[in-house]
Amino acid sequence: MYSVPMEMPKFCNKCPFGMCNYNHPSWGINIDRRERNKVDGQHDSEGTYGYVCNVEFQKNGRYTEVMRTNIGEDIPKPHWCGLKETEKKKMNERCVELAEHCIGLDHKKPYTRHGKKFYRPYRNYYSTGKNFEDWELMVQAGYAGRDEEKNQHGGYTYWLTRAGLDWLGEKLGIWIYDEED
Secondary structure (H helix, E strand, C coil), X not given: CECCCCCCCCEHHHCCCCCEEECCCCXXXXXCCXXXXXXXXXXXXCCEXXXXXXXXXXXXXXCCCCEEEECCCCCECCCCCCCCECCHHHHHHHHHHXXXXXXXXXXXXXXXXXXXXXXXXXXXXEECCCCCHHHHHHHHCCCEEECCCCCCCCCCEXXXXXXXXXXXXXXXXXXXXXXXX
16 A cells, blocks of 8 residues: 555556556547547557656656556556555545644534535644654655755644645545635
């Protein structure tokens, strides 16, 4: 299992973080009845599918590689993927708790309108001490950001990104507004 805030399968195409974007039909142009992918210039053969990874995009500022396999097969984790192996169930629960506290969901309740739940955060920050590993996993996944400088407790101040608010809202079944909206 990978060190991310939720249970994650060993195959990229089942990435619950949404780090991989589905690429079928692929972005390409028809050349000799095959399609050449605009990301890496390789041919997308018939009967195959591929993904591009948002983790790679965050590192390089663009997509450079399409992970491909035959339809019906799983795409394995690429060698450059920085997600580490760890025990997952505890990480999932802990990261959700941290994210809830970050936006004040542990003190204020969401409101219901037309049968749907909504929440407007009154804050979006969390200051850690020296134990900030869970937050670094959320940063790596694109769900949180952090200050560059350490705080007075030896940790950092973190906040949830829009992707993090969407992830938490999906986990809890509510729409979470950005605190600045």
